[in-house]
Amino acid sequence: MAVKFDLNEREVWDGNYAASQALRQADVDVVVAYPITPSTPIVENYGSYVGNGYIDGEFVMVESEHAAMSGCIGASASGGRVSTATSSQGFALMAEVLYQASGMRLPIVLNVVNRALASPLNVRGDHADMYLGRDSGWIQFGAFNAQEAYDLALCAFRVAENHSVRLPVMVHQDGFITSHTAQNVYPLTDEAAKKFVGEIVPVDDMLDFSRPVTYGAQTEEDWHFEHKAKQHKAIMDSRSVIDDVFTEFKELTGREYKRVESYDMEDADVVIIGLGTTVETARVAARELRAETGIKAGVVAIRCFRPFPYDEVREALKNAKSIAVTDRSSPGGAMGAFYNEVSAAMYTSKNRPLVTGFVYGLGGRDFSIEEAKRIFTEQQAHADAGYITTDIQQFSGLRGPKLGFFQTDRS
């Protein structure tokens, strides 16, 4: 019998601690890990919960992140509830195995504390690692603060282990900005959390000796395409399951999550659409700017980055005049990936708003309220002119001469 963990109704937790508490309450059976900054405390805390008898689980230290995800696959294929955490270079090393996990339809929950990718070496938060996982077939949730890192981790198990989904889920939080910032967190009681998450009901588990199975089959051009299409269909269909889990979570806690979040969008002309903590800072800026200037500013946020909420994005932005899409990852010779996805969604909309892209916040560069206001104001100028008056791709918060690419073709 596990030792009772002393929990208050109101805690002051950082994102890492919050995520580790979700793993404890979800009764995770196995964590296989190779810790890396800034996600280290998540798996470290899980290990201490096991060591101190708060949870009956296994903490397995391995020699690399590649091995960590491989171990998670083994444990998950065996039928256990499995989770781990990583960041940045560790995520990159894990990348090959991420595709194995999703292809084998294993419901692993990976807590990703977003951090920049070297070089130059940097331990702080940007979304380079999150973007690296965007085609890996994992469901990707984004938390904007510590409370959400906790809530979404609990929801992630429900979604992943649902038999019509059976896909791994990443819960992303911003390195340091969320992971190392202590804020008020209102946890569920252990009983309520356990009841919400429930017991895992295994599928094709390798420890079922009445039905031995082979994992990791080879398929060539005659079979591979069908399997990948089936997998794609599954992640597309997970949208309704995610919505159901969020609805149930709201009934339990009063905290409402949507795959696309909208703030002050009822009458907004100019919009910042973003991921992670940036969203909340932009919300403050929108409110202040409305009061100061009358500019109708609003914020749209992606809660569920994969499956990409194409229809919900289009719905949320349907009345917008000018949209700034914020990419916290160096695009390496393209428009930002997020910019491209939002643009693609809006291209098939009736009113086709102006869409500009901002690369910002790389390596943890601060994103301030003032900068968000400047971006909103610039969008208003585009909306008034009826075309994009600046470069389409710009850099926000960058030192040196102004850097930007491509202009509206008005010929």
Add this chain to the structure above:
Amino acid sequence: MTEIRWHSRAGQGAVSGAKGLGDVVATTGKEVQAFALYGSAKRGAALRAYNRISDEQIFNHAKFMNPDYVLVIDPALAFTDNIEVNEKESTKYIITTHLSKEELITGIPALAGKEDRVFTVDCVQISLDTIGRSIPNSPMLGAFVKVSGMFELDYFLENMARVLAKFPQKIIDGNMAAITRAYNEVK
């Protein structure tokens, strides 16, 4: 919204101090935020920690702030770091030093003319006397409680004891003594 910036060196406990303060403040029903700019910082490296305190949920995740309080827990940083950066006209400074307020301000031109907003307390000596090591974060909390008037001392001590509950009683007692002494000595 009350915003606080700590100037410290890695190892002096500014991050723990900021988180401890957040913990206590949260018990009053307020929303708090505690974070720091560190990561690959080694012991002794200058760092800044931050608190935000509000009656409503805190959405601002920017590091940038115009602090209401600047807490300096390393005596040398008062001279070498830009402790006045992004200050407001009402920003209050609590600085650990063995110098008198007049001596300190004479040595730091940026504080000239701000005598009524500068408070001094020797957190290093207090922690040496009470805890036995130079851990100037706890005394700084005592000084902050006095200067800000945010809490009654007894209420703060009671909740701080809860935050420190995992430590041995001797450590808790030392911290309580440190907070109390700084509360009484800050000028």
Add this chain to the structure above:
Amino acid sequence: MQDLKLLANDNRGRSQLEAGFDLLGWDEVTQGSVLPSFDGDATGIANMKAEERTYSGYNSYTATVASWRVIKPVFNRDICIDCQNCWVWCPDSSILSRDKQMLGIDYDHCKGCEVCVEVCPTNPKSLLMFNEHADLEESLASWPEKKKKEKKSEEA
């Protein structure tokens, strides 16, 4: 001489590996390309003899890989000492043995690699390679005599 149907139930080697099954659509393939090894409840199957097991169509047991074999090992019961060396070394589990008695070759899965012949310690060998088309009785009839040990040269 080996019974070619030795230990085989109806399932063994019934399909060519390349041919596979009916090519299913994306909506019909197994989830996660996870493949069950047996049809039905396989509880206790480790204790069953091969011919009693309900190998599924996904199991390599039911597929043959023999069609590209050029030379095959032939087993001579009269010489074999049941040392099990070939059983240990065969990379395709194609030596059929029961109760430590050598029975013959699983020609549905043997690829003709010759390892069994290499490791056979008898004189002459109890396993020898013959052309895939060679007749079994003719092969056994042409089995070589015991070789005499070559005496070491005194000048060596």
